[in-house]
Amino acid sequence: MGRALFIIDNPGKLLDFYDLDKKKLGEGSYGYVCKGKNKATNAIRAVKTIAKGKMKNIERFKQEIAIMKMMDHPNIIKLYESFEDLRNIYLVMELCSGGELFDRIIDAGSFTEVVAAILMQQIIRAVYYMHQNNVLNFMTTLKSHMNTTTLSKEVSLA
Structure with missing residues (x-):
């Protein structure tokens, strides 16, 4: 708290x-x-x-x-x-200037397994943190926000 x-x-x-x-x-x-x-x-x-x-x-x-x-x-x-x-x-x-993750994926068309792994790792870490804090119904979608405009950068869940 x-x-x-x-x-x-x-x-x-x-x-x-x-x-x-x-x-x-x-x-x-x-x-x-x-x-x-x-x-x-x-x-x-x-x-x-x-x-x-x-x-x-x-x-x-x-x-x-x-x-x-x-x-x-x-x-x-x-x-x-x-x-x-x-x-x-x-x-x-917090302002995440990179826009929505879904839009970045669509714009990129495709991306490497390494980029996918980095994105998933960040999302899973955030979800794990929420579950550790007994927050289970947080809405996690591809409308997550990015702090930068490239797919290889940091993702923040809203």
Whole structure:
């Protein structure tokens, strides 16, 4: 539980702390992700905006946030802080600039067994870490994110 103590549930307003890029990095059924720049540190983060009105179970979602706070592994995307207002929950997370693993695989067309082994090793290490921490229902798909734009680099599970 050590890392969870350092994750901030910020009672302030997101825009008081972050400048948000208008361009969306991704979009899903619950919300979208854009880049955010911390006004104090200039750190660039991914800011996920989740519409409360589209959530079926807010309490379960908050439990998932609590789990994310505990995760501390090089192949799992880090949650830095969260914000909440009447309409949305905002998650400030590690930005993985390489995009989704699935897209990189499609773009590459094919890759060597060595690259496949490296990718699988990183994914298995992350899943093993989650299981060691009694996190069993984490969604692991090929939509995992990459920290760089080449397949031979580091993968982070979201």
